[in-house]
Amino acid sequence: MKLVRAIREMREVRAPLDAPFGFVPTMGALHAGHLSLVRRARDLCPRVGASIFVNPAQFNDKRDLERYPRTLERDLEMLRGAGCEVVFAPEPSEIYPDGFSTSIDVGPVARPLEGAMRPGHFNGVAVVVTKLLNIVRPTHAVFGQKDAQQLAVIRRMVRDLDLPVEIVAGPTMREADGLAMSSRNALLTAEDRAAAPIVWQALSAVGDAYSRGERDAGLLRGLMSGVLSRERRALPEYVSVADPVTLVELEQIGPAGALVSLAVKFGAVRLIDNVVLGPR
Ligand code: PAF
Numbered sequence: 001m002k003l004v005r006a007i008r009e010m011r012e013v014r015a016p017l018d019a020p021f022g023f024v025p026t027m028g029a030l031h032a033g034h035l036s037l038v039r040r041a042r043d044l045c046p047r048v049g050a051s052i053f054v055n056p057a058q059f060n061d062k063r064d065l066e067r068y069p070r071t072l073e074r075d076l077e078m079l080r081g082a083g084c085e086v087v088f089a090p091e092p093s094e095i096y097p098d099g100f101s102t103s104i105d106v107g108p109v110a111r112p113l114e115g116a117m118r119p120g121h122f123n124g125v126a127v128v129v130t131k132l133l134n135i136v137r138p139t140h141a142v143f144g145q146k147d148a149q150q151l152a153v154i155r156r157m158v159r160d161l162d163l164p165v166e167i168v169a170g171p172t173m174r175e176a177d178g179l180a181m182s183s184r185n186a187l188l189t190a191e192d193r194a195a196a197p198i199v200w201q202a203l204s205a206v207g208d209a210y211s212r213g214e215r216d217a218g219l220l221r222g223l224m225s226g227v228l229s230r231e232r233r234a235l236p237e238y239v240s241v242a243d244p245v246t247l248v249e250l251e252q253i254g255p256a257g258a259l260v261s262l263a264v265k266f267g268a269v270r271l272i273d274n275v276v277l278g279p280r
Pocket of ligand 1: 025026027053055058125128129147150
């Protein structure tokens with residue numbers, strides 16, 4: 001496996017590789033969830049690469065950026081084991097040289113939920129993903145379903161800008177107690193880690209109610225809030241039952257189904273999770 005730090009070298013490495021080429025962009029601190037995205041890419045493409053770049057432009061909180069776990073050597077071992085051929089791990093100055101000033105506003109789908117709680121976050125995601133896609137030029141790029149709004153924003157942007165890549169969703173991987181795998185889980189205190197499965201319990205309660213025929217979105221939001229209120233360490237930022245493509249909040253869940261999502265703080269750590277109801 002080749003480790004590449006410079007844009008020019010990444011282009012040179014990629015140029016002779018035949019399509020289809022699968023790509024998994026990451027911010028490192030890898031876990032089994034990321035490896036499942038690499039496996040998904042390998043199912044679709046004979047050749048697969050990944051990137052490791054903690055993107056400063058998508059952190060609206062400087063402390064969050066500083067605290068973000070960085071485990072490069074371990075990440076490289078994991079990617080090698082998973083069958084990646086090349087890993088692009090640039091320095092911030094390579095991606096954002098002096099004078100860099102472009103921003104990408106993907107529009108309404110980027111505004112609610114994470115967009116409202118983290119101003120500028122999706123502009124930063126959109127810019128870095130566009131740059132990575134331009135540099136690596138994959139035929140397929142795999143993103144985790146756990147970051148459901150990110151996936152919706154990237155799908156919208158790729159369609160709007162006619163970027164020549166297929167966006168693929170990789171399923172959320174969960175710990176035995178239901179907690180969605182996330183690089184941020186490592187930052188939870190022992191007490192908060194023990195409390196965090198309440199997030200999955202809240203989503204499961206909604207899934208169960210939907211299976212029993214409940215379609216009233218307000219009632220389902222209330223159900224989630226009620227479950228979360230049982231855990232005093234859990235501080236919800238939002239609970240949402242929204243259209244899965246536009247992310248507009250629903251009154252009733254119709255044939256298009258719904259994206260049910262939430263963000264909950266445990267101490268200084270913010271966890272997000274979601275389930276998709278109905279047809280995908
Ligand atoms: O999901 C992530 O890890 C990041 O948002 C991404 C897509 C790698 C862009 O920095």
